[in-house]
Structures are given as structure tokens and as C-alpha cells.
Amino acid sequence: MATDFSADRMATVLSIDGGGIRGLIPGTILAFLETELQRLDGPDARIADYFDVVAGTSTGGLISGILTTPNDENRPKFAAKEINEFYYHWGPKIFPPGERPTSIKDFPLCHPVYNGMPLREAAHLYLRHITMSETVTNVVIPTFDIELLEPVIFSTHHAKLDVLSNAKLADVFVSTASAPIYLPAHHFKTHDARGDTRPFNLVDGGLAADNPTLVAIDSIPRKEVPEPLDYKKLLVLSLGCGKPKFEPKYSAELVDHWGYPEWIYYKKSSPLLESLFAGSVDMVDFHVTARFKSFLSEKNYLRIQETDLTGDAVHFDLATKENMDNLVNIANNLLDKPVSRVHSVTRRFEKVEGEATITNKDALVNLAQRLSDNRKHRLRS
Numbered sequence: 001m002a003t004d005f006s007a008d009r010m011a012t013v014l015s016i017d018g019g020g021i022r023g024l025i026p027g028t029i030l031a032f033l034e035t036e037l038q039r040l041d042g043p044d045a046r047i048a049d050y051f052d053v054v055a056g057t058s059t060g061g062l063i064s065g066i067l068t069t070p071n072d073e074n075r076p077k078f079a080a081k082e083i084n085e086f087y088y089h090w091g092p093k094i095f096p097p098g099e100r101p102t103s104i105k106d107f108p109l110c111h112p113v114y115n116g117m118p119l120r121e122a123a124h125l126y127l128r129h130i131t132m133s134e135t136v137t138n139v140v141i142p143t144f145d146i147e148l149l150e151p152v153i154f155s156t157h158h159a160k161l162d163v164l165s166n167a168k169l170a171d172v173f174v175s176t177a178s179a180p181i182y183l184p185a186h187h188f189k190t191h192d193a194r195g196d197t198r199p200f201n202l203v204d205g206g207l208a209a210d211n212p213t214l215v216a217i218d219s220i221p222r223k224e225v226p227e228p229l230d231y232k233k234l235l236v237l238s239l240g241c242g243k244p245k246f247e248p249k250y251s252a253e254l255v256d257h258w259g260y261p262e263w264i265y266y267k268k269s270s271p272l273l274e275s276l277f278a279g280s281v282d283m284v285d286f287h288v289t290a291r292f293k294s295f296l297s298e299k300n301y302l303r304i305q306e307t308d309l310t311g312d313a314v315h316f317d318l319a320t321k322e323n324m325d326n327l328v329n330i331a332n333n334l335l336d337k338p339v340s341r342v343h344s345v346t347r348r349f350e351k352v353e354g355e356a357t358i359t360n361k362d363a364l365v366n367l368a369q370r371l372s373d374n375r376k377h378r379l380r381s
Contacts, residue, residue: 009377010235010300010370011220014051015213017281018058018206019241020179020316021091022309024324026063026239027083028331029304032361033237034080036368041375046076048137050371051237055140055216057205059241059316061176062086065127065169068135076136078126084328086126091319093118100317104265107181114317116184119177123170130169132159140219142205142212143175146185151208152200157221164190164198175202181264182317211284213238231295235374237367238288240281240305242330244314269314285342302367303341304360306334335361 016026030047037045048054048068056064063083071077095114101107132139138156145152159166167190175186180203189197209215213236217229250271255262263272285303292301312323313330339358 010233010374011053012051012371012374013053013213013216013220013234013236014047014055015211015216015236015238016054016056016060016063017212017238017240017305018056018060018176018204018210020059021087021095021319021324022241022313022316022327023059023063024084024087024327025242025306025331025334026060026304027080027087028328029239029335029360029364030063030067030080030083032335033364033368036365037372040368040372044075047080048076048135050375051137053138053140053216053220055142055212055219056176057142057208057210057212058177058179060212060239061141061173061205062123062126064139064141065123065130065135065173068137068139069127069130069169070134070136074136086122087319088321088324090118090122091324092321094122095317095319097318097320101265104261107265112184113182116174116178116186119183120170120174123173127168127170127173131166132156132169132172133166135169138219138221139169140212140216141172141176142209142215143172143200143202144205144207145201146203147199147201151205152202153208153215153219155219157219163192164196166190167200171200175200176205178202179204179206179316181270209284211238211240211281213288214284217288231292231300232297234292234297234300235367235370236288236292236301238285238301238303240303241316242306242309242313242327243281245308245310282342289342298341302339302363304334304363305340306330307340335359335364339363 034045034047037050054064054068066078066083066086067076067080069077099114101113107113132154133156135156140153140155143152143154154165154167154172167188171186171188178184178186185201185203187201189199191197217234217236264270288301292298312318313326336359339360
């Protein structure tokens, strides 16, 4: 769908971070939001009906695909509640707990930790042979081309304009979820009617944009935008997969003595990947918050992120039932926490002054009403 900013309605964006098995957190939140939308508009309401753009990186790319894959009637095939069903069934297959490294000695030297076959099988089973141009709303998924050393952003809008960008959704998802060291890179080609091909050699989109909110906003398909994007006409829901509780982690004195092994694995974490992804997530949130604030439209941007993960919950590849159950509980508790935004000075997630009694659940109920009203306006026009 093209977004015409001359119309008296808002453009809507859903963005979902990367985070492996911690995708259960946004999965739980989206199931709650869809229930609220169904309460307003009936049992057939689906998340994809309400957003002009659905963006996701890594595990967020999977969620985006599940939400926007069409059935035979070109309606969303899956309900949001089926996201968590995917993780419970496929999580232990993609990340077998018995193969999970518990020390640097457990990391294989000549191949990734996990073989990636269950990930490919799950992607093709859920997303079938759907291409990017066939999703029920506009999808945006970042990946990273390891051959060219540059980001590759796949989108429904671009795929409709350029046939060589019209990749299968399953291939794009496998690519954006292929975390270096842990899962193999993904290679595939696209073709056009003349026989021209375009090769892709891709790894985890988190190397480009683990939080794809800015990419999503800048990818809104629209007919004409003669002036800079008006954030007063933009409604954004950005969902994180959780981050560890803030505490001092690695001092310069400590890492000064590190070599390759410690950067890859230290005290049950991967400092290299953790630093790359965490920095990207927080900087995007800071910049998006600043953009909305400059338009005096902070309430048009809702970021829901758990910032106090501890213990097993911090790991993106721990797919035991106990940990998955815990992640769902964390998400449910997050719904009852006050709405928070990143502070412009400290850059930490903090309760919003004057809104301390408004929970994330309250904010989602309000968002559901706004999304419902906006969709009705769109259908009338």
C-alpha cells in the first residue's frame, strides 16, 4: 500500500529488534495487541491490517514474515499468538540445548556452532514460496552482505519495483537470522525474465541494524513527499527483545589483555557480538526519540523494551523450556511496567515524567484504538 501524506491519516510502522529465542518477548506483546484489535474490530483482525510497514531484524525478521505471509485469500495466514508457538516448537531444534557452548573450549574451530538446517526448514515451512513482493503489507528486513561488506535492505516496496530484489521471504529470513559464529551464512540468487541474476551472500542483519526502526521509517512507501517527513503524522511501535540489566561489564583494563577467544566468549557471553548489537539498538532508539521530540510528538512513538534481563534470560540461544517460559513471564511483567523512554542526556531507558502511572499495557490499549480509528479512516477514503 502506498502512503499518501496529503490524506488526513497517519502512517503506521511496527519495528521488531533481533534477539534470537528472546523473540518470545515481542511475540507475547504482539499477541496482546492483536487481542485488543480483535476486541475492537472482530476476530478476523490481524496485526498486518494496521501497519503500513512491518520491519524486523534477525528473529524480528521471522516475526515480520509470520505476520505478513498471505493465505490463499491474501489475508494474513497466521495470528500473532502463533509466533510463540513457533519458538516453542522450533527453538530447541534451531538451538539444541545439548550443542550450546558453555565454555570457549566448546566452540568448534572450523564451522558454526549450529548447522542451520532446522532454521532453513522452519523458514520454508512457515513462509512457503512467498516472495517479498507478495506480503500482505510492506515488509522491511535488514541483512548484511559479507562479500560486499555492506547492508542489504530487502523490502516489499523495492521488490515490486525491481524484480531482481524480489527474493523469497524464507531466504531473506534465514539470511537476517544467520548470526556469525553461531549460524552459517546464507547464499542465494534472484532471477528476472531475461535470465539476469543477482547473487547474495548474507549474514545477520544485526550487523547493519539490530533495531530496524530508523530503516523502517525511512522505507515508508509514499507517493510524494515534497517536504521532510512530518513525524506528527507518523505512529510507530518499536519492540525490543530485552537487554541485560545495566551494570559494569568489561573494563579497559580487562579487555586490554584479551585475545580472540575472550572476545568471542567470556563468562557465558560473547562480548564482541553483544557490543555490536547493543550499541546499534540503543543509538537507534536515541535518534528516533529525538526526531519525535523535535516535532513535539513523543506520544506517537512507543518503545517497549525490557532492560533488566538477568541470568539465563540474557542468552539468545538458550532454548530450554524453562528459559522460554521465563521469557514469556518477563514479557507479561513488562506489560505491567510503566511506559519508559530513553533519556536525552543519560541515554538510559527511564520512566516518563508525568506518565508514571501509565503502563505498557495501557499504552498498547490506547495504541490499538488509534490503529483501529486510523484503519477505518483509510478504508473510508
